Amino acid sequence: MKVLITVHLFLAHTLIIAQSNYAGYKYSEKLSTEISLDSKKWVSIHIVLSDQLDYNLWNKTEDAARSELNSKQRKLVSDLKKNAERSQQELLVFLGQSQDVAVTSIQTHWIANVITCRVKMNFIPTVAAREDVRWVGLNSKLKHTAITEIATVQAEAAPNKTEKGLIAIGAPEMWALGYTGYGRLAFIADTGTDPKHPAISSQYNGLQNGNMSSWYSFGNSKSPYDCDRHGTHVTGTILGLDRSTNDTIGVAFNSKWIAGDILCGIGTEDNIGAFEWALDPDGNPETTSDIPDVINNSWYDPSLTELDCYSVYIPILESLEAAGIAVVFSAGNSGPEENTITPPHNININEVNSFTVGALNGNSSSLPIASFSSNGPSHCPGEGALKIKPEVSAPGVQVRSCVPGGDYALFNGTSMAAPHVSGAILLLKEAYPYLSGKELKLALYHSARDLGVPGEDNKFGMGIINVYDAYLYLLAKGYQPVPGLVANDVLLLDVKHAPVGCENKLYPQLLVENSGTDTLTSLEIHFEGLTFDKTYHWEGILAPKDRSTIQVYITDVPDNSDVITITLMRPNGREDSKPLNNMFSLKLKVSDRFSSENNWLFSENICANSIFYLKAPETLPVAPFSVKWYDKLYDGDLKFEGKSILVEEKAKIESLYAELQYRDNAGISPKFNSTGKYEEAGEEGLIFDANSNFTLDTFTVYSEKIGIRQFYLYDENGDSIASTKKYINKIGANVVKLNWSISAGQNYRIVKKDGKALFSNQNVSEFPIQSADDIVTIRSGTNGNMYNYFYDWKISYTHPCGRVPFLLEARKDTVVGSPEFELSTDTLFLPGNSTIQIKNTSKFLKSYLWDMGDGKNYTEENVEHNYESTGTYNIVLSAIDEQNCLITTGKKLVVLQTTSSFDEESGQNTEAIKIYPNPVKTELYVLSDQNFDHELKLQLTDINGKNISVTPFKKGVNQMVLDVENVPLGVYLLKVVIGNKIITKKIVRL
Known part of the structure; x- marks a missing residue:
């Protein structure tokens, strides 16, 4: 209180200074110097008016009226x-x-x-001289408190681990009482936050309440992003937890976050706007649940010098404290010298405002202060505790947290210490929701464990915070906490679903946690979309603190292209005591699209020792595809690859899920006619919808001049989600490699932003242009019916309906049959020799299914079949034995085209080279009539030229041996490279 009087007296004194000196006290010495250097320069400034709320009087009035916190917040915003x-x-x-x-x-x-x-600079003294102006400051670009990344290599995820820093501040003791941040909200004012990192994605407030009240952006970005890595790391320390691995990096992991990208913009002005937004994020002053409980600030404002004590941040911090918000600052990384607290953290309105945090090593039992941690005292007026900085300390050395892209990293910095305190505020706010941010900061301040010299000092402040001790401190002062543990509390942690709900079905997988003290035995799961609502009833057993996945199947769902909300309701037939964490919103398209089918006939015939053959699910022939086989419907481990696989029962695989991966084309090819011309205009391109998730691998552009071009991809909100700068190095067609992952959504824009002209077509009548499988719809050009720049897209995607399940549960019976057969030959030569005869030599079998590898099937005991195309075919016999058990075997058949010569030559007589045997099974011999007088090598490639192996030989030899035993069956090219001459021969591996 004493310092507040001092500040007000100082400001009052400035009002009676002579006019010639008056203005100089209203802006910083740094700004005064800049004015003298260049008075005509244009700059961005903020002007603080003299007419400010008297917060002493305002707080006393509200306290006397015994106003509740939400009532005070509404009145403050209004006033x-x-x-x-x-x-x-x-x-x-x-x-x-x-x-x-x-x-x-x-x-x-x-x-x-x-x-x-x-x-203009010369205008600043004029406006500062006005009596209604209290302060003029530069809008300078903010800087995050400098960090040191411990290693260039990313830190590892740590399943089932709790970070030592969390233990050092007493967080696990609060978790044991049931306090995990439920219902509380943190605002991270930083470089933004990555909303997709698994440690913090489910805690994003925007999932339930939308981006408008959850994300503040200087550049009007409509959805969260991180322009650095700093903000994501800070967010993880406050509330990070990867639910799938139980990797705990955050203090209050059941709280929610909102964020702003204040460190990505012009600076102070953005910060003023962000703090203002925090008092009313949803734009409705009558609601208060959107106001954060804590604002974390791991940054400093370099525009300020010693006059941060009188800057715009004084009334801002006063207003936020009056609103009950706890504002937390990092002390700075300019230590170990004294007087190194960075601005505006020197402000000392009272003993906990500003609340500044130093960094110590929480990984060491002695908890030493970090050498970089900034030290006090504050240079602002005051005495006693008001002069001491920082207020408290927290772990800030080798702090592991999340960074964009799903990774983790170790950082040093007071930037890492401050979020430990912010997380602690959230835990205390859950326990004592009726207390203000100031009261919670005071509890941490007075309960901190002393370190360093006895008593409060300018290195550690009061010492390391301990959130459990703060909880006990408040309890001892007579405050009663709300219960942390309740009987019925179920959490919806995650929901997974394919991009499309095909055939008007939903098949989500829910990750559910029982956070109550009672065993969970029943639950209602409510689904709601624009045109439907359905409820699924679940019964089972889920012990307290356990997690489980619940697979739900719902049919007859109407077409839907909007958000579906999933809510867990009535655990054990009762109302959930903590319902705020029971909801998940999923943007999902539901349609009558055909889903790939499992056409396997033998699910009832798997027995002990069965060997069975699985083929790719039936799919419409829209594009080339490959198949990967996983052990789970979502995520899981990759077990096999290939359109057909052999599986042994003894591997004990109970189910497999086939993921079909396609490669297709989109867009059109250029038309070099009267409609075509080279366009140089920037920000032009194409507008398209992604009807399912896909990757844009490449597109082709056509140029008449070489040079750099920049390409950008924007989402429906107008936010840039991908970009690339490419050097176009030739005239004509240029394939641009991208590898852009694009989620299902509408109104994407792909544009050329900078660079010289590229070819376009006018008056294109084909719009809308759909890919073969309806994955991409190019709706129009950004300029009407002009097809701009981007031709012949190459895309890849997984089947929109998701993976196809194969259930492989075995019976107790044992296989008795022995499937065997003989082929009339292992190689056919088209066109004359195209028929294969198969003689069955099996024992104890009663039915047969022959798969010839070309789409043809037979059920006879012996088979004769004609092949029409070259290739390597798997002939598979799936048979049922006398015990009704499935057993499978197979053999390969090579079908070749007869040619007059296998040889191609380049500057060398091919008769000088002989190869045998051909076809070959294990070793291929290469002979010459004379010794080679050059070093040489044998290069084996597939028929498309893809390299298989290269084997070098010294000069002076006339015989070489090539081992091909491990090369798959098929047709290959053998290139004999002798100096600068190449002889190519076609070989067959049997």
Whole structure:
């Protein structure tokens, strides 16, 4: 309180200083120097008006009225808006009439009664001299508190592990009481946050409440992103937990986060806007559940010097504290010297505002202070505890947390210490939801465990925080916590589903946790879309603290192309005591699209020692595809690859799931006619819908000039989600490699942003242009019916309906049959010799299914079959024995085309080279009539030229041996490279 009086007296004193000196006290020495250097320079500034709320009086009035926190928050926002509207009008007129002000840049803010604008430097003393102006500051680009990454290699994920820093601050003791951050909200004002990282994705507030009230962006980005890695790392320390691996990196892992990209923009102005947004994220001052409980600030403002004590951050911090929000700052990484606290963290309105955090090593039992951690005292006026900085310390050395892209990294910094404190605030707020942020900070402050010299000091502050001790501190002061553990509490942690609900079905997999103290035996799962709502009843047994996946199948779902909301309801037939974490929103298309089918006939015939043959599910012939076989419907381990596989029962695989992976084309080819021309315009391109997830592998552009081009991909919100800069190195066609992953969605834009002209077609009548499997629909050009730039797309995707299940549960019976057969030959030569005869030599079999590998099947005991195309075919016999058990065997058959010569030569007589045997099974001999007088090599490739092996030989030999035993059956090319001459021969591996 004492320092607050001092500050107000100082400001009052400035109001009576002579006019010639008056303005100099209203902006920093740094800004004064810049004015003298270049008075005509245009800069962005913020102007703090003198008319501010008297927060001492305001707080006393609300406390006397015994106002509840949400009531105080509503009144504060209303009072701030009224004050700004009333007091800003005269200054706005003054600014609007000046030629030294960019009128279109003027923005008003009510949180601290601030106006921002661009002005000429020489205008600053003029506006600062006005009596209604309290402070003028530069809008400088903010900087995150510098970090040191421990290693260039990413840190590993750590399943079933809790970080030592979390243990050091007493978080596990709070978890044991049931406090995990449920119902609480953190605002991370930083470089943004990656919303897709598995450690923090399910905690994003926007999943339930939308981006508008969950994401603040200086550049009007509609959805979260991270322009660095800093913000994601900070978010992980506050609340990170990978539910699938139980890798705990965050303090309050059941809380939610909102975020802003204030470190990606112009700086102070963005920060003012972000703090204002935090007081009313959803734009409705009557609601208060959207207001965060804590704001984490791991950054500093370099525009400030010692005058941060009188800057715009004073009224901002006063207003946020009045709203009950706990604001947490990192101390800075400029230690170990004294007076190195970075601005605006020197502010000391009271003993916990600002609340600044130093960094110590939480991985060491002695908890030493980090050498880089900034030290006090504060340079702001005050005495005693008010001069000491930081207030507390927390782990900030080798802190492992998440970074964009699903990875983890170790960082050093007070940036890493501050989020430990923010997470602790969330745990305390869950236990004592009626207490303000100031009261919770005071609890951490007074319960901190002393380190360093006895008592509060300018290295550790009061010492390391301990959230459990703070909980006990509040309990001892007579505050009663709400129960942490409740009987019925179920969490919906994650939902997985294929991109499309095919054949009007839903088949989501839910990850559910029983956080109650009672065993969970029943549950209602409610599904709601624009045109339907359905409820699925689940029964089972789920012990307290256990997790389980629940596979749900729902039929007769109407077509849907919007969000489906899934809600867990009535655990054990009762109301859930904590319903805020029971809901998940899934953007999902439901349609009558045909799903690939499992056409396997033998699921009832698997016995002990069965060997069985699985083929790819039936699919429409829309594009070339490959198949991968996994052990789970979603995620899981890859077990096999191939359109057909042999599986042995003794491998004890109970189920397999076939994932069909396609490669297809999209778009059109160029038309070099009167409709075509080279266009140079930037930001032009194509608009398309992704009807399912896919990867854009390449497209082709046509250029008349070489040079650099830039290509961007924007989502339906207008946010850039991918970009590439390519050097177009030839005239004509250029294939641009991309590998862009694109999620199902509408109104994507792909554009050329910079660079010289590329070919386009006008008046294209084919729009909309659909890919063969309806994965991509190119709706139009960005300029109507002009097809801009991007031709002959190559795309890859998995089947939109998801994986196809094969259930492989074995009976107790044992196989008695022995399937065997003989082929009349192992090689056929088209066109004359195209028929294979198969003689069955099996024992104890009663039925047969022959798969000839070319789509033909037979059920006779002996088979004769004609092949029409070359290739290597798997002939498979699936048979049922006398015990009704399945047993399978197979053999390979090579079908070749008869040619007059296998040889191609380049500058060498092919008669000088002989190879045998051909066809070959194990060893291939290469002979010459004379010794080679050059070093040489044998290069084996497939028929398409893909390299298989290269074997070098020294000069002076006339015989070489090539081992092909491990080469798959088929047709290959053998290139004998002798100096600069090549002899190519076609060989057959049997």
